[in-house]
Structure formats: structure tokens, C-alpha cells
Amino acid sequence: MSKLDFEKPILELEAKIAELRNVGSDSSLNISDEIRRMQAKADRLLQQTYGKLTPVQKVQVARHQDRPHFLDYVRGMIEDFTPLAGDRRFAEDKALLGGLGRFKGRSVVIMGQEKGSDTESRIRHNFGMARPEGYRKAQRLLEMASQYQLPVITLVDTAGAYPGVGAEERGQAEAIAKSIEACLRTKAPILSVVIGEGGSGGAIAIATADRVFMLEHSIYSVISPEGCASILWRSADHADDAATALKLTAEDMLGLKLIDGIIQEPIGGAHRAKEQTIENVAKQLDSSLNSLIPWNDNDLKQSRRDKFLAMGRNL
Amino acid sequence: MNWLNNFIRPKIRSLVTQQKDVPDNLWQKCATCEGMLFNRDLSENLNVCYHCGHHMKITVDERLRLLFDDAKWDEVRLAKVAQDPLKFKDSKKYADRLKAAQTKSRRDDGIIVAKGTITGIPVVIAAFDFDFMGGSMGAGVGEGVVRAAEEAVKTNSALLAIPASGGARMQEGALSLMQMPRTIIAVEMVKEAGLPYFVLLTDPTTGGVSASFAMVGDIHLAEPGCMIGFAGKRVIQETIREELPPRFQTAEYLVDHGMVDMVVPRKELRATLGRMLGLILRPGFDAHGTGRSNKGGSAPKSPAKGGSDVRTAANAARNIAQLAPKLATVKKKKPANTSTPVRKAAAK
Ligand SMILES: [Zn+2]
Numbered sequence: 110m111s112k113l114d115f116e117k118p119i120l121e122l123e124a125k126i127a128e129l130r131n132v133g134s135d136s137s138l139n140i141s142d143e144i145r146r147m148q149a150k151a152d153r154l155l156q157q158t159y160g161k162l163t164p165v166q167k168v169q170v171a172r173h174q175d176r177p178h179f180l181d182y183v184r185g186m187i188e189d190f191t192p193l194a195g196d197r198r199f200a201e202d203k204a205l206l207g208g209l210g211r212f213k214g215r216s217v218v219i220m221g222q223e224k225g226s227d228t229e230s231r232i233r234h235n236f237g238m239a240r241p242e243g244y245r246k247a248q249r250l251l252e253m254a255s256q257y258q259l260p261v262i263t264l265v266d267t268a269g270a271y272p273g274v275g276a277e278e279r280g281q282a283e284a285i286a287k288s289i290e291a292c293l294r295t296k297a298p299i300l301s302v303v304i305g306e307g308g309s310g311g312a313i314a315i316a317t318a319d320r321v322f323m324l325e326h327s328i329y330s331v332i333s334p335e336g337c338a339s340i341l342w343r344s345a346d347h348a349d350d351a352a353t354a355l356k357l358t359a360e361d362m363l364g365l366k367l368i369d370g371i372i373q374e375p376i377g378g379a380h381r382a383k384e385q386t387i388e389n390v391a392k393q394l395d396s397s398l399n400s401l402i403p404w405n406d407n408d409l410k411q412s413r414r415d416k417f418l419a420m421g422r423n424l
Numbered sequence: 425m426n427w428l429n430n431f432i433r434p435k436i437r438s439l440v441t442q443q444k445d446v447p448d449n450l451w452q453k454c455a456t457c458e459g460m461l462f463n464r465d466l467s468e469n470l471n472v473c474y475h476c477g478h479h480m481k482i483t484v485d486e487r488l489r490l491l492f493d494d495a496k497w498d499e500v501r502l503a504k505v506a507q508d509p510l511k512f513k514d515s516k517k518y519a520d521r522l523k524a525a526q527t528k529s530r531r532d533d534g535i536i537v538a539k540g541t542i543t544g545i546p547v548v549i550a551a552f553d554f555d556f557m558g559g560s561m562g563a564g565v566g567e568g569v570v571r572a573a574e575e576a577v578k579t580n581s582a583l584l585a586i587p588a589s590g591g592a593r594m595q596e597g598a599l600s601l602m603q604m605p606r607t608i609i610a611v612e613m614v615k616e617a618g619l620p621y622f623v624l625l626t627d628p629t630t631g632g633v634s635a636s637f638a639m640v641g642d643i644h645l646a647e648p649g650c651m652i653g654f655a656g657k658r659v660i661q662e663t664i665r666e667e668l669p670p671r672f673q674t675a676e677y678l679v680d681h682g683m684v685d686m687v688v689p690r691k692e693l694r695a696t697l698g699r700m701l702g703l704i705l706r707p708g709f710d711a712h713g714t715g716r717s718n719k720g721g722s723a724p725k726s727p728a729k730g731g732s733d734v735r736t737a738a739n740a741a742r743n744i745a746q747l748a749p750k751l752a753t754v755k756k757k758k759p760a761n762t763s764t765p766v767r768k769a770a771a772k
Contacts (some may be wrong), residue, residue, distance in 0.1 A: 272656075281655065282634035282639050282653065282654035282683075283640075286604075286635050286639040293608060310635045331596075331632070332592070357597065365509065367602060414609045420599065420602045421599050
């Protein structure tokens with residue numbers, strides 16, 4: 110399930126290496142040479158493959174189940190994390206988590222979608238697809254950030270806002286719109302990182318930020334390639350064409366001047382080296398935050414507006 | 425009504441082929457009650473079925489005609505945006521689709537920004553043209569909403585947004601997604617100027633359009649029966665695999681669930697809007713004793729009047745109070761300019 114088809118040759122090679130290692134525990138010279146040779150080949154293959162991933166392959170990597178998710182980042186870079194729950198109106202939505210914590214010595218508000226890491230947690234977190242309550246909790250946390258003058262870190266990882274009857278009844282559209290509005294009104298720096306999938310309105314709801322970064326193999330799109338294909342090509346089989354046409358890769362997004370930077374992933378993707386990935390993200394957030402502190406509330410809000418208003422005009 | 429289709433239609437068709445002056449369809453069938461509607465009567469009834477009250481689509485020009493006083497308005501010119509920045513191509517090039525829509529509508533994109541008065545009160549309307557690629561919102565449409573907000577602030581007008589859109593314009597990728605924050609920024613500028621921002625939801629208002637400027641109005645009105653929602657019905661059905669409730673995502677359903685203030689029949693729109701604008705902008709008292717009240721409450725008798733003096737002192741005071749913090753940060757500029765940094769960019 111978590112294996113990617115284009116990684117198959119690499120995975121097969123790695124399996125062979127593992128096999129050889131087991132056999133050759135008596136360590137004859139020939140076998141260790143062979144292992145070294147094969148390992149070099151595997152590394153080369155990995156580097157080659159990940160050096161030129163196609164857009165649709167990036168979609169697969171961005172959705173990889175073993176990729177670090179919100180809670181991995183919280184564990185890896187936030188001290189004293191204190192989750193806060195509930196939208197104070199209807200419910201607690203575990204698809205979008207958030208709370209207070211300390212990032213490199215500074216108190217922050219951190220929030221993001223959590224996709225879950227096994228079947229049980231995936232269901233508990235509704236696969237990272239938030240309902241209105243999630244976005245109303247986000248609004249609440251953003252207001253708190255203004256009140257206490259705490260920077261906000263948002264980690265975006267969602268296929269999109271949840272499409273359900275209850276979600277519609279309780280105003281999914283309004284919840285997303287107000288969440289964007291809350292971002293725009295926040296009197297503290299907001300830093301966003303798309304760590305996996307940046308799916309449409311459900312993503313921008315918490316990514317209307319002063320600085321927006323994307324992990325190297327993450328995606329950011331107005332619609333899923335499958336959805337786009339079924340509408341414009343009238344067949345989901347054209348998802349790879351749609352993925353290419355939508356310009357959803359980090360590189361494309363930077364080229365369109367819609368994001369501020371790309372955070373490198375370890376060779377072979379974030380799912381192969383979670384800790385290194387989290388460290389890379391933390392490093393970028395730390396330096397960006399440094400450049401935004403101290404801030405003037407009004408200047409900050411104004412430059413956030415200007416940044417979004419400039420989009421499309423600067424092409 | 426099949427006999428009608430089979431019997432009368434061919435006859436009409438033969439008429440049409442003989443006589444070019446006769447409109448294509450002399451009559452049509454109401455999609456809701458299947459009643460027969462003669463086109464002339466239907467258009468006199470503002471495209472509302474005179475049997476059952478079903479509201480059919482009207483063109484964006486017809487929409488403006490029925491809302492503005494004396495059916496008169498000035499169209500605000502919109503800045504040209506990058507055409508097809510993604511070089512998007514599915515079965516057809518987006519550039520070609522866009523050109524075809526532009527040729528057909530004689531406009532650059534699917535939005536009209538117009539200024540005029542409603543019961544004498546100055547109003548800027550940003551109206552979506554559903555016939556232009558399903559009213560989808562890309563950079564051009566988003567720019568229109570921003571421009572409308574700037575115009576409202578500049579002319580002390582209320583802003584009325586009239587979405588009619590399936591959502592974001594996929595062919596502009598994430599750039600269309602960014603129109604969500606951009607249009608909300610536009611609304612913020614109007615709200616900060618103390619001006620009313622109303623939304624008239626029309627059929628359909630979904631996706632990225634419903635989840636942005638369309639849901640942050642001071643007052644939300646909707647046309648009867650129109651479809652409003654975030655996710656598409658098919659997507660929801662595929663996700664939950666259940667029947668959807670009756671009237672799901674209709675205007676009436678949204679009123680029941682607290683997202684829309686009122687459903688207003690087309691015929692009553694202008695009067696309803698005028699009344700609400702009057703209540704807000706002509707309070708009939710001078711809240712802060714600034715002595716600049718228009719002694720509100722006076723009925724808007726002359727539609728010709730009512731430019732900048734429509735704003736009440738209360739409103740102006742609110743406005744100044746909100747501008748004050750900005751004045752502190754941008755000292756060199758005149759107050760009128762401080763709230764709209766966008767305009768500088770637009771003027772370039
Ligand atoms: Zn009818």
C-alpha cells in the first residue's frame with residue numbers, strides 16, 4: 110500500500126542487498142564488495158528517480174503514508190506542546206489539530222491537518238479532511254495568537270475540506286472563508302509549510318500566511334488531479350495529464366510566485382528520512398521567524414495583504 | 425408535455441427557418457413545474473416562472489438592469505491580467521476557450537463591475553457572468569472583485585457582490601485558489617471603510633467562490649431555489665454513499681441552517697436592498713454628535729441625488745476611527761489613500 114510503483118526497482122534492489130547481508134554475515138570479501146556495488150547502484154537509482162519526479166509521481170510522494178505528518182513535526186520540533194480542543198460552538202475536530210508550544214525557545218501557536226499514521230488514527234483524524242469545526246477552531250487559535258502576540262505556524266496536509274452533508278449544513282464554505290479572513294486579521298506573523306498535500310480551500314484556509322513554504326515533493330492545487338481529470342478530460346484516467354497541467358509542484362508554485370520558498374527533502378523523499386525532513390523544516394521556520402520578529406501589527410497585516418494582492422499581477 | 429415537443433416544436437422550427445426575425449424559441453418549459461412559458465411573458469416576469477415562481481437564470485446585464493435605479497449604471501474598466509499563465513491544455517487549450525468566451529461576451533472575463541444607485545444610494549456591484557466559463561473565478565474575476573472594492577471605497581459606495589459561479593477556474597491552477605484570500609482582502613477594505621458589504625447569492629454559488637467573499641457579507645440575500653454550497657453534490661454522494669436530504673444546498677436550506685439572512689424573490693430585490701441600505705446608511709440620528717448627519721431617514725426621493733452626501737456622520741466617524749491607526753503608520757499620504765495600497769499598484 111505504501112509502496113510507490115516507480116520506486117519498485119529501488120525497493121527490489123534494496124531487498125536483495127538486505128538478503129545478501131543476511132547470507133554474508135560470515136563476511137567473505139566477495140559478498141561485501143557486491144553489497145557495496147549494489148548499494149551504490151541503489152543510491153544512484155534513488156537519486157536519479159527523485160531528481161526528476163514527474164508531477165503525478167510527486168502527487169504520490171506527497172500522499173505517501175509514511176511521510177511525516179503534523180504530529181511527527183510537533184514531536185520533532187515543538188517543546189511543551191499543549192493541544193487545545195474545540196471550536197466553542199459545536200465540536201472538536203481531530204482532522205485539524207492545534208495548540209500552544211515552544212519552537213526553538215519561542216512560544217507559538219501551531220496548527221495543521223493530521224492525516225493519521227495507521228488505520229485507526231486515520232479514521233480518528235478523518236484522513237486530515239476537516240469539517241467546519243476544524244476551521245472554526247483555527248479561527249479561535251488565530252484570534253488567540255493576536256491576543257497574546259504569538260507567532261503562528263501552520264502545517265498544511267489535506268486532500269481538502271471534508272465533503273459531507275453535516276459539513277455543508279454547518280457551513281463549510283463560511284468556515285473556510287472566515288478562516289482566511291482570520292488569517293488576514295491576525296496581528297502576529299503566520300508561517301505556513303505545505304508538508305504533503307495542499308488541497309484547495311481546505312489548505313488556503315490556514316495558509317493565508319506571511320511566508321508560505323512547500324516541501325520539495327509536496328503539492329498545492331486548486332483541485333485534485335483526479336477531480337480535474339474527471340471534469341475536464343471526463344475521465345479520472347487522465348490524472349497524470351491533469352497533474353502536469355495544474356502546475357501543482359513546489360517548483361511550479363515558486364515559478365508562479367505563489368509561494369516564498371522550497372524546503373529540500375532528503376534524497377528519496379521525506380518518507381525515507383522523517384527526522385532529517387523535520388529538521389529541514391524547523392531550520393527554515395526558525396530563520397523566517399527571525400526575520401519577522403519584532404513586528405508592527407499594522408505593517409505586518411498590510412504586507413500580508415500586499416503579498417496576496419500582488420499574486421498574478423507580478424507574472 | 426411531450427406532445428408539445430413533438431407537435432408544436434417542429435412547427436415553430438419551420439417558422440424560424442422561414443422568418444429570421446422570430447426568436448429561436450418562442451416558448452419554453454419550466455424545469456420545475458413543466459408549465460409552458462412564453463418567452464415574452466417570461467422575460468417581462470424577470471425570467472421567473474409565472475406558474476410556480478421558479479427563478480431561471482438571467483443574464484448579467486438583465487441583472488444590473490433590474491437592480492440599479494432607472495436601469496442605469498457606469499461600468500468600471502478592469503485591468504487586464506495575465507492570460508493563461510499556466511499554458512493550460514486539456515482537450516482544448518485554455519487560451520482558446522478564454523478567447524471564445526471573450527468574443528462571445530465581449531468582455532475580458534466573467535465579471536462586471538458597475539456603479540450606480542439603488543433607491544438613491546450609491547452602490548458598486550460586482551456581478552458574475554455565469555455564461556462566461558460557468559462564472560469560474562480566476563485571476564481576472566478576482567481582480568474584478570478587488571477593483572469593485574477599491575471603487576466602493578473611493579466613491580463611498582456600498583459594495584454588492586453577486587456571485588454566480590461553479591467555483592475556482594481550474595485552468596488557472598493555484599492562481600485561481602489565491603483569489604479566495606484576494607477577494608476577502610477586497611471585502612476587508614470595504615468593511616474597514618465602514619461601508620456596507622452585501623452578498624446576493626444566485627444560482628449557483630459553490631466551491632472556492634462560496635468559500636471566500638460570498639460568505640463574509642454583512643448581509644446575505646439569496647434568490648429562491650438557488651444552489652449554494654461548498655462541495656459538489658456528486659462529490660458528497662461519492663463520499664458518504666447516501667441519499668442527500670431534500671432541498672439540500674438550496675437557498676432555503678441555507679436560511680434554515682443559519683448561513684443566509686433571507687430569500688428574496690427577484691421582483692423584490694431592488695426594494696429590499698434599498699430598504700436595508702437606507703436603514704444602515706440613513707440612521708436618522710447623529711450617533712457621535714459630529715454635526716455632519718444628513719438627518720437621515722429622509723426617503724430617497726430623488727435617485728439622481730445621493731452621491732457622497734449619502735454617508736451619515738455616524739458612518740463617517742466610524743470610518744475616521746478606523747483609518748486612524750493606519751494614518752499613524754502612513755503619515756505622508758492623504759487619508760483617502762491610506763486604506764487602498766492596491767490602487768497604487770492598479771494605477772501603474
Ligand atoms: Zn414553473
